[in-house]
Amino acid sequence: MPSSHADFSYVDDPAPGHGSTAPRSAFRSDAPALSLGGSWRFLLSPAVDAAPDGIERDDFDDGGWTDIPVPGHWQLHGHGSPAYTNVRYPFPVNPPQVPSDNPTGDHRLLFDLPDDWPDEPAVLRFDGIDSCGRIWLNGVELGVTKGSRLPAEFDVGPLLRPRGNLLAVRVHQWSAGSYLEDQDMWWLSGIFRDVTLLARPAGGVRDFTVDADYDHLTARGTLRLDADSGVRITVPELGITDLPAGRSAEIADVAPWSAEEPRLYEGEVHTDTERVPVRVGFRTVTVEDGQLKVNGRRIVFRGVNRHEFHPDSGRVVPREFAVADIELMKRHNVNAVRTSHYPPDSAFLDLCDTYGLWVIDESDVETHGFSELDWRGNPSDDPRWADAYLDRMRRMVERDKNHPSIVMWSLGNEAGTGRNLAAAAEWTHRRDPTRPLHYEGDTDCSYTDVHSRMYAGHDEVDRIGQGVEGHPRLRELPFILCEFGHAMGNGPGGLVEYRDLFERHPRCQGGFVWEWIDHGITRRDTRGGAHFAYGGDFGEPLHDGNFVIDGLVHPDRTPSPALAEFSKVFEPVRITAADGALRVTNHYDVLSTAHLRFHWVLEEEGTEVAHGVVTVPTVEAGDSTDVPLPELPPTGAESWLTVRAALAADTAWAPAGHVVSWGQTPVTRAAPVPPAAGATLDTTGTALRLGPGVFDPLTGRLTALGGLPVEGPRLDLWRAPTDNDRGSGDPEETRWRAAGLHRSQHQLLGTERLGDTLVVRTRVAPPGLGFGMRADYHWSGDAHRLRLRLEVEPDGTWPCTLPRLGLRMALPGGLGTAEWFGRGPGEAYADSRQAARIGRFTRTVDALQTPYVRPQENGNRVDLRWLRLTSADGAGLRVDGEPAFAFTARRWTSEHLDAATHTTGLAPGDTVVLNLDLAQNGLGSASCGPGVLPPYRLHPARASLTLTFTPTGSTDAQETPAR
Ligand code: IPT
Numbered sequence: 001m002p003s004s005h006a007d008f009s010y011v012d013d014p015a016p017g018h019g020s021t022a023p024r025s026a027f028r029s030d031a032p033a034l035s036l037g038g039s040w041r042f043l044l045s046p047a048v049d050a051a052p053d054g055i056e057r058d059d060f061d062d063g064g065w066t067d068i069p070v071p072g073h074w075q076l077h078g079h080g081s082p083a084y085t086n087v088r089y090p091f092p093v094n095p096p097q098v099p100s101d102n103p104t105g106d107h108r109l110l111f112d113l114p115d116d117w118p119d120e121p122a123v124l125r126f127d128g129i130d131s132c133g134r135i136w137l138n139g140v141e142l143g144v145t146k147g148s149r150l151p152a153e154f155d156v157g158p159l160l161r162p163r164g165n166l167l168a169v170r171v172h173q174w175s176a177g178s179y180l181e182d183q184d185m186w187w188l189s190g191i192f193r194d195v196t197l198l199a200r201p202a203g204g205v206r207d208f209t210v211d212a213d214y215d216h217l218t219a220r221g222t223l224r225l226d227a228d229s230g231v232r233i234t235v236p237e238l239g240i241t242d243l244p245a246g247r248s249a250e251i252a253d254v255a256p257w258s259a260e261e262p263r264l265y266e267g268e269v270h271t272d273t274e275r276v277p278v279r280v281g282f283r284t285v286t287v288e289d290g291q292l293k294v295n296g297r298r299i300v301f302r303g304v305n306r307h308e309f310h311p312d313s314g315r316v317v318p319r320e321f322a323v324a325d326i327e328l329m330k331r332h333n334v335n336a337v338r339t340s341h342y343p344p345d346s347a348f349l350d351l352c353d354t355y356g357l358w359v360i361d362e363s364d365v366e367t368h369g370f371s372e373l374d375w376r377g378n379p380s381d382d383p384r385w386a387d388a389y390l391d392r393m394r395r396m397v398e399r400d401k402n403h404p405s406i407v408m409w410s411l412g413n414e415a416g417t418g419r420n421l422a423a424a425a426e427w428t429h430r431r432d433p434t435r436p437l438h439y440e441g442d443t444d445c446s447y448t449d450v451h452s453r454m455y456a457g458h459d460e461v462d463r464i465g466q467g468v469e470g471h472p473r474l475r476e477l478p479f480i481l482c483e484f485g486h487a488m489g490n491g492p493g494g495l496v497e498y499r500d501l502f503e504r505h506p507r508c509q510g511g512f513v514w515e516w517i518d519h520g521i522t523r524r525d526t527r528g529g530a531h532f533a534y535g536g537d538f539g540e541p542l543h544d545g546n547f548v549i550d551g552l553v554h555p556d557r558t559p560s561p562a563l564a565e566f567s568k569v570f571e572p573v574r575i576t577a578a579d580g581a582l583r584v585t586n587h588y589d590v591l592s593t594a595h596l597r598f599h600w601v602l603e604e605e606g607t608e609v610a611h612g613v614v615t616v617p618t619v620e621a622g623d624s625t626d627v628p629l630p631e632l633p634p635t636g637a638e639s640w641l642t643v644r645a646a647l648a649a650d651t652a653w654a655p656a657g658h659v660v661s662w663g664q665t666p667v668t669r670a671a672p673v674p675p676a677a678g679a680t681l682d683t684t685g686t687a688l689r690l691g692p693g694v695f696d697p698l699t700g701r702l703t704a705l706g707g708l709p710v711e712g713p714r715l716d717l718w719r720a721p722t723d724n725d726r727g728s729g730d731p732e733e734t735r736w737r738a739a740g741l742h743r744s745q746h747q748l749l750g751t752e753r754l755g756d757t758l759v760v761r762t763r764v765a766p767p768g769l770g771f772g773m774r775a776d777y778h779w780s781g782d783a784h785r786l787r788l789r790l791e792v793e794p795d796g797t798w799p800c801t802l803p804r805l806g807l808r809m810a811l812p813g814g815l816g817t818a819e820w821f822g823r824g825p826g827e828a829y830a831d832s833r834q835a836a837r838i839g840r841f842t843r844t845v846d847a848l849q850t851p852y853v854r855p856q857e858n859g860n861r862v863d864l865r866w867l868r869l870t871s872a873d874g875a876g877l878r879v880d881g882e883p884a885f886a887f888t889a890r891r892w893t894s895e896h897l898d899a900a901t902h903t904t905g906l907a908p909g910d911t912v913v914l915n916l917d918l919a920q921n922g923l924g925s926a927s928c929g930p931g932v933l934p935p936y937r938l939h940p941a942r943a944s945l946t947l948t949f950t951p952t953g954s955t956d957a958q959e960t961p962a963r
Contacts, residue, residue: 008048010144011132014096014176014384016391019135019143020152021123023398024207026346029276031204032117036124036167036195041108042068044079048172051104056136056168062108070195073130073188073314074105080173082314082521084535086184086544087414089369091174095377096384098174105190107169113162121157121200124167127345128193130315132175136168146177146388149342149364150395151193157200167195179379180388182369183341183413185307185519185548188314193345204274205231208245210402211434214256214282216296221254221282225269235267235280256295257281257404259335260572260591262356264404279353281404287436287449290507292478294358294407297621299589300502301358301480301510302570303336304329304552308344311522311532311555322348324557325516326355330653332552332559332567333660335589338482338512341366341413343396352405355653359405360438360482360512363393363424365412381418389420393428401432408450410482411439422447440482444471454483454514455929458497465505481511486928487562488550489723489852493831493923494933495569503587513566514928519548520555520853531904532853546723546854550927554853561827561850564835568662573619575643575663578626582643582663584616585624593619596645596660600630602667605637605865606821606840614643638670638821638865640838664837670865673880673948679781681756688751690758691781692951700751700760700777702809705786706951708877709812713947715764715775715792716808716915717741719857720897725803727926735800740766742898749774756780763795771796773940786949791942798940803857805938806886806917806945808894813910814871816845818889822864831922831936833862845869845889845912855900860920862886868952869912879916880948886917918945 010017043065045051054060068077075082080103083090091099124137130148134141137159145152173189200206208227215222225233227245234241238251255263264279283295291298306325308315322345329337337357339348342364352359370378379385393411400406409428411421425437425447436449445451451474456464463469464479485492492513502510520532532555535543549555552563573593574585586593598614610633619625632641644662647654679691688695692706702712718741719725721733736742749761758779765772771794778789790807823836825843827850841861850858863884870876879885890897891908894915900906922936 010134011048011102011172011175012097014379014388016147016388017132017143017145017152019141020145020154023151023395025209025402026151026399027276027278029205029274031201031274032114032199034111034114034117034197036109036111036197037070039067040070041065042074042079043106044074045104045106047100048102048104051106051170055106055108055170056139056141056166058139058166065108068107070107070109070191071193071316073190073192073316075188076312076314076521079105081538081540083187083538083540084185084543084548085187086547087182087368088372088542089179089182090187090540090542093369093373093377095179095379096176098176098178103173103189105171107171107191109167111165111167113160113165117162118199118201120202121155122160123153123198123200124156125151125153125196125198126191126193127151127195129169129171129191130189131177131181132172133191134170138166146175147364147392147395148177148181150392151399156197177388180365180367180385180392183366184368186314186521192314192316201273203230203271205269205271205276207398208269208276210269210278210280212280212282212404213284213434214254214295215284216256219253221251222248223251223280224248227269230271231269232271233267233269233278235265237265240267254282257283258294258590259356259358259405260588262354264353278402281353283404285407285435287478290476290478292436292450292509295590297590298506299358299509301336301512302334303338303358303510303512304334304516305338305340305483305512305514306344306516307340307519308348309517309519311520314521317345319347321557322351326351326357327653328553328557328559328563329357330355331658332563333570333572334566336360336510336512338362338410340515343400346399349400349403349405353403357405358407359403360408360410361396361400361406362410363396363412365389365392366414367416368414370416371414375416378416378418380415380421382420386420386423389424390427393424397428397431406435408436408438411437411448413440415441417441417443438482445473445477449477451477451479452482453479454481455486456481456484457930458494458501458933461498461501461508462505465501465508467507477507478509479507480509483514484511484929485513486550486925487513487515487552487560488547488927489854489856490829490850490858491722491724491832491923491927492562492925492929493724493829493936494925494930495565495832496834497933499569513552515551517551517553517557518555518853519551522555525904529904531902534853549853554851561835562832564826565832568835571661573645573661575645575661577629577663577665580629581626582614582629583624583626584619586619586621588621590621592621593645595648597648598643598645600641600643602632602635602639602641603839604635604639604668606838609633609635609639632667635668637668639666639668641665641667642837662837673882676782676785676787676948677756677780679756679783681753681758683753688758690756690779691783691786693779693781693786695758695779697751699748700758705877705949706953708875708951711810711911713788713807713809713916714746715762715773715790716806717744717764717773717802717804718894719803719920720855720894721803722856722923723854723927724924727931728928729926731926732801732921732931736803739798739800740769741803743767765795771798784950787946788949789944789946791944793942794940801921802938802940804915804917804920805943806915806919807947808913808915810911810913811869811877812871813891813912815869815876815912816872817870818843818845818848818867819870820861820864820867820887822884823862827859828862829860829920829923831924831933836862838863845891848889851903853903855897855903855906857894857897859888859890860886860917861888869914870952875953876951878950878952880950881916882946885945885947886920888915889913916947918943
């Protein structure tokens with residue numbers, strides 16, 4: 001059926017939408033408002049001209065349509081499918097045209113006005129429609145909106161009826177605007193943010209700008225209201241009553257706003273007919289002496305890039321999840337957010353004001369796909385798109401200008417460069433001189449105020465800090481990493497080395513980890529299980545796989561180990577031991593330590609033996625102090641002192657007692673493991689016997705240990721590659737596979753008896769290649785224990801690093817609980833181990849696993865002195881190490897882990913596969929950024945590891961403590 005709305009030219013038109021009113025601040029006043037969210041009628045058509053005619057008419061019959069929730073994305077409600085691409089556009093690049101196969105979602109809602117709805121002007125507000133919406137109310141076309149993550153308002157007052165209002169919205173998946181919305185995320189369409197009808201009282205507040213500056217030299221605040229004449233502001237707490245628009249007031253001794261102390265003064269912007277609650281935060285952002293300062297102080301971004309995401313509802317993020325994000329961030333020492341790569345729902349910014357986070361608010365602009373065409377035809381430099389760039393910037397700045405949390409505007413992300421960005425910058429500088437401007441793509445900062453890079457390696461950041469890198473103009477500007485520490489899968493490694501650079505160089509002012517959350521979409525299978533889907537899982541012909549799974553929290557917002565690492569690395573207070581004293585260093589931007597209480601605990605072999613309070617005088621931001629170590633009782637076994645700084649009182653984001661920072665220092669060193677010797681090697685039967693061990697004489701492999709069937713430890717060099725091993729440039733995994741490390745063969749060179757030591761000599765090497773690793777196992781024992789000294793030595797020239805160097809063995813599946821003395825409780829790797837402290841920890845084997853959305857190496861615990869694996873009846877095995885060792889224990893092998901593409905692909909087997917490692921290669925962040933730093937690369941070299949195995953039993957009363 002041909003449509004009467006035959007003119008679809010707006011879809012391919014690079015111009016912004018039309019018909020909406022001038023953008024203004026997002027606020028809720030005392031004027032009546034009606035939320036139009038809920039169940040709407042819906043029809044999806046495969047193309048614009050396949051959509052039905054007349055949907056705006058009262059007599060249109062939508063009886064054959066379905067229901068859909070608004071806000072929502074139709075792809076997550078059974079219509080069409082989500083699709084993921086990172087850089088590439090999923091359609092031919094022929095700007096400004098988009099495919100004629102353009103899924104079009106028609107939405108209809110019938111609504112009544114409340115009885116007391118006033119007879120006055122009103123606007124219909126759409127907070128976000130992806131990507132283009134054409135809107136009618138009661139048969140009259142209101143206009144068209146583009147700019148998916150930006151609001152649009154339409155005057156509707158005279159069109160309203162008390163009953164039976166018909167709102168019709170036609171949404172196109174693709175529009176010219178899609179060329180500006182090529183962010184690295186799922187393509188998801190629909191009316192995905194709130195729709196609200198707002199009464200606009202005559203003589204009310206149309207818009208307003210509150211400027212609240214803070215002079216840190218005098219502690220005076222200056223409050224200024226810009227608005228239409230007749231609008232006033234009242235802030236009772238500051239003694240300000242009816243300050244008219246256009247005038248400013250000076251306030252002595254005002255408390256400034258900061259991310260650490262988000263002081264807000266409540267007030268009201270008002271006219272005779274409308275009152276708008278406002279919250280005023282005083283702060284002044286400047287760039288001076290090459291530094292970004294807030295209220296005269298250098299700040300450091302310990303930030304994250306946050307996409308709006310929920311695993312069930314996509315970019316529809318219910319308020320409780322925005323709150324959850326902020327609480328998690330604050331509890332993990334995150335102090336800043338870049339709203340990558342579009343303005344978030346404004347509720348999130350309200351929360352940033354309340355809880356305290358520094359925010360870079362980013363415009364809804366990304367044209368990354370043009371990089372595939374060497375940036376030919378990039379809209380950023382094409383005059384046809386000039387209005388769209390300006391329109392997007394303007395709608396963001398006007399919407400969000402009154403948020404004290406926003407300290408910088410950003411022009412967008414990965415949009416190359418060009419005159420439209422320069423013009424948007426110029427407009428923004430004029431409109432809001434109070435905030436510096438960010439855009440990473442302006443590589444020589446010709447129209448921006450801070451030097452910004454993504455994924456620069458440590459060396460480069462160091463050179464930037466020294467002022468010896470880049471264009472001379474850049475050397476005088478603050479430097480930030482708008483993206484770093486790519487958190488895809490297991491990793492990143494190398495965070496603490498970035499922190500050191502931010503502390504060493506005053507112009508290096510931190511950065512934003514990429515990114516906050518894994519965008520995995522919940523998929524339920526028919527058997528009631530669920531897993532998280534990524535690119536390609538919905539049959540997309542073009543996709544970028546799991547590159548969308550790169551967050552510090554898993555899709556369901558459970559923290560990944562990387563968030564714990566972030567929290568420890570960027571803790572605002574550092575507690576160290578120096579020269580017999582405790583040193584407390586304050587790395588907050590502004591806060592003193594007055595809100596913290598310091599406690600100590602002494603643990604002997606991981607068990608608490610004493611605790612107390614540490615009295616620490618208040619340390620101001622940037623200062624440090626030394627206090628005496630507490631008086632400690634004597635201890636015998638290895639003992640550590642842990643000092644924690646915890647919140648003294650409840651805050652909005654965590655209860656009193658929440659630990660903000662901690663430090664550890666050894667008190668008593670470990671005694672060596674007593675040697676196990678004296679057992680005689682019995683070669684008389686069909687098996688070799690040594691103490692509690694039984695060996696296969698043909699292979700020299702251990703087959704039983706004190707009654708436990710085992711599959712003997714043997715050299716293991718392989719791990720299931722992480723996303724960072726897979727890398728994006730010159731992947732480590734490719735070298736490892738070329739070297740055949742995933743299919744090493746074990747050759748027995750011979751067994752020999754040296755006194756009562758059984759020596760098993762082997763060579764482990766890949767097929768078809770000439771190099772290998774000699775591995776000799778020296779077994780000795782006493783009546784209860786078996787001692788293994790493993791000696792390895794490279795044979796030939798190795799072409800690559802090793803994923804791991806250690807032993808792997810299989811144990812009965814019943815040994816389902818691990819207890820260890822070493823670092824924990826969480827997983828750790830050579831270059832990501834700051835969060836792991838020395839202690840005694842217990843986890844079930846199942847709980848040792850980190851369920852990365854794409855399965856890969858995980859769950860490693862490091863620096864173990866000993867490990868015990870036990871079954872429910874207490875029987876099991878203890879392993880003591882010299883030097884300390886690392887372990888993973890799982891119900892599947894590395895090969896299974898490697899082969900699985902989703903968590904549901906991992907089926908528990910009958911055994912517990914135990915890896916006891918001397919080392920693993922570090923993690924790095926080569927999935928998008930620098931690889932493993934040199935100190936954490938595992939090169940093949942001669943090495944030795946000694947382990948003592950003690951079978952333990954519920955009935956075995958003879959279990960001897962090993963030390
Ligand atoms: C960078 C993008 O800005 C970001 O959106 C995300 O895609 C990230 O990469 C990778 O996850 S751009 C890249 C060219 C460094």
